[in-house]
Amino acid sequence: MVGLSAAQGYATVTGKPAAVLVHVDVGTQGLAGAVHNVDRARAPVVIYAGASAHSANGELKGSRNEWVMWTQDIPDQPAIVRQYMRYTGEILSGRNVDKVVMRALQIAQSEPRGPVYLWARREVTEEEVDESIMQRPSEVAKWPVVAPSALSPDVVTTISSALLTAKFPLIITSHLSRNSPSAIDPLLELSTLLSIPLFAHCPSTTNIPYSHPHFAGLSYGFDPFVLLTKADVVLIIDSDIPFIEVKGNKPSEDARVFVIDGADALRTTLGYWHVDAELIARADGTLALQQLVAEVKRLDSENKLGVLGSDSVRARAADIRAWHDALISKLDDAESAFPASPAVFTTANVLGALRRTLIAQDIHKDTLVFNEGISNYVEVFNHLRPDAPVGYPQGGMAMMAPGSGALGWGLGNAIGACLGERELRKQGGRGYKCIVAVVGDGCYLFGVPGSAYWIARRYETPFLTIILNNGGWKSPKMAMLGVYPNGLGSTVHGDRLTVGFGPSVPDYSQIAVAASSGWVYGRKVEKREELEDAIREAVRVVVEERRSAVLDCMLEGIA
Structure with missing residues (x-):
């Protein structure tokens, strides 16, 4: 594993x-x-x-x-x-x-x-x-790799025409930049040309910079997304799960929906998959977006449409920017709002402190995060606010998430990433100064920490682990509430549902210390006044001493 x-x-x-x-x-x-x-x-x-x-x-x-x-x-x-x-x-x-x-x-x-x-x-x-x-x-x-394919001319014109005439277009992606970090450039150019909001649904990598004013949010399907129901043209590009209809998140019946995927446009390895779409095309994301940018410019110029730079496009840009600013303001407020109990933190408190520490030490643009927060997927993205895909030449904090459902992914991936970035640096490329695995307490156990930290010690692959410890398995309870929001299980404590680990839980940080014969710096963080100092010291150990560090951060338990 x-x-x-x-x-x-x-x-x-x-x-x-x-x-x-x-x-x-x-x-x-x-x-x-x-x-x-x-x-x-x-x-x-x-x-x-x-x-x-x-x-x-x-x-x-x-x-x-x-x-x-x-x-x-x-x-x-x-x-x-x-x-x-x-x-x-x-x-x-x-x-x-x-x-x-x-x-x-x-x-x-x-x-x-x-x-x-x-x-x-x-x-x-x-x-x-x-x-x-x-x-x-x-x-x-x-034995060359099969070359990427582009959109046919008719498809390019159809999608470009729809975007040009849309009152409220929307782009959804999940893994656009996973294979090609440069895909982010034509995506942002197309978004800027027509003031198109960009939304990440169930992302497995950073596709849209959090700092970009057209970034409209991120979801794993648990919360309503009003921009989707408002959109009259929806472009879905490289997204396995663009929305979850049973949650009420789906385009309107009149919306024009286009799907582009560079590999398996019909998801033939899934038992069931479907999106109500006008057009589905198989094409490389970078090439397709470059084609759409060029065609939008050509159609607007040759047909004298005057859409680009128009008042309506500028007004839409202002609306999107206001939406983005409100989102960031809400995240800032959450990071400074501690729970009533002085002994625990929220995910926002922990990750906000980590982001500020990385910025203060000027290593946030040289940080790669593996997000296995599971029930906290969205919060990990939101409060670390990555700005770049892995390997993006212009830099920025990068983030990866599993994009899959088997827990225990994060620790091993961090080890492999350390080996990979070491090789890149030897070849004169850009490596990452700080690699971080953010995991839930359950995912930590699934990641086989006894093996993982011995391997990290053996091959000297230093990374920081942040354990979001809520004392059990929160995701199964959330799944139950998704079907029975008012059922019997909704009124009982997590321990009654056998998803709680209490009353006693392992000392997770010391598992890593023991597995590495003391090479890992491990600490349980339980008090509010300890949080920022603990994070600063853990980051220092990883970046300067080149040792792994594990912080077991106590969150509010499963109610």
């Missing part, structure tokens, strides 16, 4: 595939929910697993010689993970292993990107081949 999560973090930072080696069927099962995560996040990862020998009497080198080779031999080992993989392949000989690996890499890095699974039985790994086979020149250049 930690290893595959780390591979995902490495691939995220470097843009290059990572490899994970596991032991036969049980090691494949040990990958756990990370298999789901790398699939849904479209992370290019090569997973290699051995398999039990198929000979038992010494006919071949590597024949079975341990009892466990019988019990670990199952009829279809790749079936454990096949439906999550872009490709599964058996290596049948060492003589062509390079060809098999290159095919796997080509598929993993082509859209829809994602994990691949290779496996080989023991006799194959023990096969003796001529040394020249292993020394022959690499042919990777002859």
Whole structure:
């Protein structure tokens, strides 16, 4: 679980595939929910697993010689993970292993990107081949990644015309900049040209800078979004879940809806998926937005429409800016409003203090955050306010979220990101001075901290962990209330619902200290007056001493 999560973090930072080696069927099962995560996040990862020998009497080198080779031999080992993989392949000989690996890499890095699974039985790994086979020149250049595609001319004109004539257009995205950080530039240019508000729904990365006046908010579907119901043209680009209709968040019946996705426009790996749309197109997000920017300018100029720079566009810009300013003001107020009890904090208190500390130390533009807040996803985005996708040349705090549903993602991803940014710096590229994992207390346990912090110590991958500790599993209670808001469970304490960890909870920070033989700086933060000092010291330890730090921050418990 930690290893595959780390591979995902490495691939995220470097843009290059990572490899994970596991032991036969049980090691494949040990990958756990990370298999789901790398699939849904479209992370290019090569997973290699051995398999039990198929000979038992010494006919071949590597024949079975341990009892466990019988019990670990199952009829279809790749079936454990096949439906999550872009490709599964058996290596049948060492003589062509390079060809098999290159095919796997080509598929993993082509859209829809994602994990691949290779496996080989023991006799194959023990096969003796001529040394020249292993020394022959690499042919990777002859196995290129499939080039990105653009929108057809008719589609470009249709969408551009709709945006030009819209009274209130809206753009929704979730992972536009995940593969290409530069996609943010044409997105902002299109938004500025026509004063289009930008909304992030269930985002897995930073797609829209919080500081941009057209940023209209972020949601994971729990709260109403009035701009969506107001919009007459909606452009959905690279978004797995653009809205949740049962929550009442959906476009009006008369709205024109367009969907663009660079990989799997119909989400064929999901059991059910649908958006009422006028047009669905498969195209790379960066290319599509560049096309739309150019076409909007051409149509407005050649047809003398006079929309760009018009009073209506300027008025819409003022309205969006007012909406954005009100949002930021509301977030500021939440960060300074502490709960009545002096012994606990809100998520806003903790993350507001972290953001201010990073700004004060002038490292906020060199910080990468992994957001596994789950029930606090939105708050982590809102109160850290990232401004850039991972790898954006102009810098800014970057943030990633799982974009998937298997918990325990954050710690391993932070380890892999540290390894990745170290490699980037060695190559003269831009790394991150501070990597942060913000996790719930449940996610912390799912992240296998005993392994994670030993690995962090072993490979010297220092990162800061902020544990948002509400004493249990808040998300299951929220899910229950989503169906039965006034049911019996709505009136009882979390402990009665078995989602509370009380009355005694682990000392989470000391798990990390013990796992790392004291290398990790760990501290439980329970008092209001300790919060900012604790965060400053933890950041200092990570940035200056190059050690990991874990702060266990006590929030209001599950009611």
